[in-house]
Amino acid sequence: MSTTEPDNVALNGPVVGRYRVIPLIEKGATAGMRPAVASKDVQEALALPGTLVADWQDKAIKRLGQLVKQRRGLRVFLDNCTKCGACTDKCHYFLGTRDPKNMPVARQDLIRSVYRRYFTLAGRLFPWLVGARTLNKALLQDWYTYFHQCSQCRRCTVFCPKGIDTSEVTMAGREILASIGLGQQYSQEIITKVKSIGNNLGMKPRALADVLENLEEDILDDTGVPVRLPLDDSRADVLLVTPSADFFAEPHVDGLIGYAKVLHQAGVRWTFSSQASEAANFALFTGQHDHMRDIALRIRNAAVDLAVSRIVIGECGHAWRVAYSYLDALVGPLDFLDPAHSRVEHICEVTHQLLTQGRITLDPQRNAGKVITYHDSCNVARGASMGQRAGGQFRIPRELLAASVPRVVEMSADTTKQKTFCCGGGGGLLTDDMMAVRIKGALPRAQALQSVVDSDEVTHLVAICAICKTQLSSVLPHYGLQHVQVTSLHHLVGDALVL
């Protein structure tokens, strides 16, 4: 299997149509677009076969049989689809690529057909009648291709009358693929790095310390205030775990500076950890629960070693889902935490609380001239919550923005909050070899954004997810939206903060 060059992409073209327009299907439109397969070294580092095993068909079917016995969600989702079609026009990759295998139900059917063939009575007796298929090489190729054209954003689940979650299916599918030798290079390599070095970038503690020191100097130059970015500070009460992109990437790093300013101003004693210098947990994307646990365990261990009483997660979508929903099940109970902060908190919750308590002051006039709109990140919107309020994951970021910027406008309600569209780069697709698919997948978000740029002259698109920020800043220019600045929420908070 090889990678494909980006082609057939609307480069710099105007935004054609609207996300409400449902395209006709175009069979095989993105059949050739798939990410690089993991190298032998990476596979073997994760105790997986280096190349496709000889008896891959038996192994894959056996593994599927095990997974449906271990994961109720997977089994119920495979059993329960009525092919009603509700999801067929809800996936950004389908809307952007028109490839029918990117319709959520068709994506699930790649595994469902095999499940039916080998594990259900009807499929064993009458395969042709119920769409049951033998697992052959062509279908295996489709597994690899289309399970990697899913960002596991769960938008389809919102519209499914059976509550079927396609991400559980593609996570299982990727797990099976990796177990027979077909891992994805990008995600699996990141998992090896985070497990051996502590972050996705493979940045060593010394390098991280240098980065943080330089940033402290920058902040001092800019503001005249000695804001610290502590690393492994044992006096800290709060451990801040943030996606490693925050340490160096644009526009992420301005968000990082924002966190530091807020915590400095409120007098919170906090630290980063070199052991857990990464919030992301790509094993969520690959469905490998054992690796997900190991990666999550770094955070627990770092918190215990530094003897902190609170853990706070920075602006990262899937990290927040893992921290909010899974951490207790994976590495809990976190009984060493301050009872008043007995679960992991999101940086937005912390800032919001400090603002409500009057421990920080925000002056929106410091962001005068900016017109911003907010992109809900999928894992925050549909996989987690914030605060103690219903819909806190939607309201807390918006309230912070309202306090930081004079003008905030909303994109179409079909594309925000629970119905938010993925940026097009989530779920382990944020790699250059997937650029063509990433650009196509961003279509609905670009259309919704174009609409508020036209109506309200929006200047900034705000996100609280490292993947969203990288993806949107790299693909929006392809839609002629390069003048809209993709921004970290805490960049705007930091700029509005009265130091």
Added chain:
Amino acid sequence: MLGYLLTAAFVWAVAGSAYRLIVWARTPSTLPMPLTPAPTSRVGVVGRLLLELLTFRALARADRTTWLASLAFHYGLLLILIMHLRFVWSQLPPSLVPFIGLSGWATLMLIIGLSVLLIRRIVIDRLRYISSPSDYLHIILLLTLAASGTAMKRLWPVDLYGVSQFLQGALRFSWQPLPESLVLVVHLSLVLLLLFVFPISKLLHGIGIVFSPTLNQRDAVSAQTRVLSGSSHSKTRE
């Protein structure tokens, strides 16, 4: 003959469905995956499930035509099933008697709903792409059931008392002769087929919804009581 088959089919449908439910129930649900925003209480979860089961809320969000057609079909079917209880119980509870008057409307709802679902499955390219033969056949099976039932009511009336005796016999293992009627044989044969298919097909999806972790789990994390405050548990060591 048909009597024995019907008894066997009932046993098969009940046992097969129970088996499926047991398999679902016994498969471990390890990592929580509620679709948020999710209810924080168990009562809230029951409410969410009832809303999905009774109003098909997600389908309403997704596609109005499918939603209306599904509502018409499912509620039509429910009314018809209630009316069929008169064949199973020797005396229909008084509370259900008014439903008998709705029989014509219920059948109409069912047929219109199913027809819309069938037509869109044929006409819309996305639906055609995802449909297997069984997806069309399920609809056609239900439509022919409705047609044969209507034919008995409107064209070739049958001895309802005899049907009732026959059915009660089949369910109580004391088999009775079937009134002579070709359309009745057709109708009951289709019932047999439906009962056979029911536990091994997607037709169990209603109960499946209750087992769906995205819908049946609460947001337990958010339910934890928690007070955020910055300085309650600071370190003493310096």
